[in-house]
Amino acid sequence: MTMIEAINDALDVMLSRDPSVIVLGEDVGYFGGVFRATAGLQRKHGKTRVFDTPISECGIIGVAVGMGAYGLRPVPEIQFADYIYPGLDQLVSEAARLRYRSAGEYTAPMTVRAPFGGGIFGGQTHSQSPEALFTHVAGLKTVVPSTPHDAKGLLIAAIEDNDPVIFFEPKRLYNGPFNGHYDEPAIPWSRHPDSMVPEGHYRIPLGNARVAREGQDVTVLAYGTMVHVALEVAAREGIDAEVIDLRTLVPLDIVAVEKSVQKTGKCLVVHEATRTGGFGAELAALVQERCFWHLEAPVERVTGFDTPYPHSLEWAYFPGPVRLGEAFARLARA
Missing domain, CATH: 3.40.50.970 (Thiamin diphosphate (ThDP)-binding fold, Pyr/PP domains)
Incomplete structure (x- = not known):
């Protein structure tokens, strides 16, 4: 479907x-x-x-x-x-x-x-x-x-x-x-x-993230459209990234987030909403609070810009391969 x-x-x-x-x-x-x-x-x-x-x-x-x-x-x-x-x-x-x-x-x-x-x-x-x-x-x-x-x-x-x-x-x-x-x-x-969608009734409990891609070098926290962008960029750039599809923001599966960041030691948060006050700021704060001693680099954010949504520049506004690739490179050097 x-x-x-x-x-x-x-x-x-x-x-x-x-x-x-x-x-x-x-x-x-x-x-x-x-x-x-x-x-x-x-x-x-x-x-x-x-x-x-x-x-x-x-x-x-x-x-x-x-x-x-x-x-x-x-x-x-x-x-x-x-x-x-x-x-x-x-x-x-x-x-x-x-x-x-x-x-x-x-x-x-x-x-x-x-x-x-x-x-x-x-x-x-x-x-x-x-x-x-x-x-x-x-x-x-x-x-x-x-x-x-x-x-x-x-x-x-x-x-x-x-x-x-x-x-x-x-x-x-x-x-x-x-x-x-x-x-x-x-x-x-x-x-x-x-x-592949099963017929009839089935539930995915709220508050359960999924590992969209397993990796060892960096954790990517994403949801919605940005999950697929992160998967594409990680594959094209040859980055061993673990992509966590949050699925529900509230309730948040903080256990899955902690487990992944503690394994990789690095974290990249991606969303297309504006940066200031975005949900990525909450994710970055939670990772810093709960995984500080495991982090090998500051938490990175790649987001939309702090501007009204630009109609003619929509594709530049999106976090895309260029900006994600630059963030991956910074984390790799850290």
């Missing part, structure tokens, strides 16, 4: 399995979503289970909070992650705090799906990577898959979770993995081993 097909399959499985699951959002019904992630679901499960909403992100997320408190498991889609900000107060002030403020009497078992990141020339309002905003909020969980296999298993786990989950889908990976070269097409998922 492609990642889009895997996400659609996960939603289909959960709609069939659990009558409390509801899919809602702009154009998710008849049209099947702007990226076709919900194609065919309304026709199969009906207009009361999969339905369109007005263009009001605050309303979409606010309604989902109420549904969750009532006992449903809503899966609202925000058409692009850039549009999530009008609903931020509902997520931060209501969904994230509902369990605590009600002493456990109510929860908000909702999964907010949103395509995020660049790679399709979507411009400033269709390409942002705001994951760090949500990892900062206690009570929210944040998930970023990098393969079709993981996308389905993680989405099912998120829907079944009793707390609110922000599920960011790297749209550059929807139809194939991205190797970091703007002049090369994405590799079809059909040629990738992680496109």
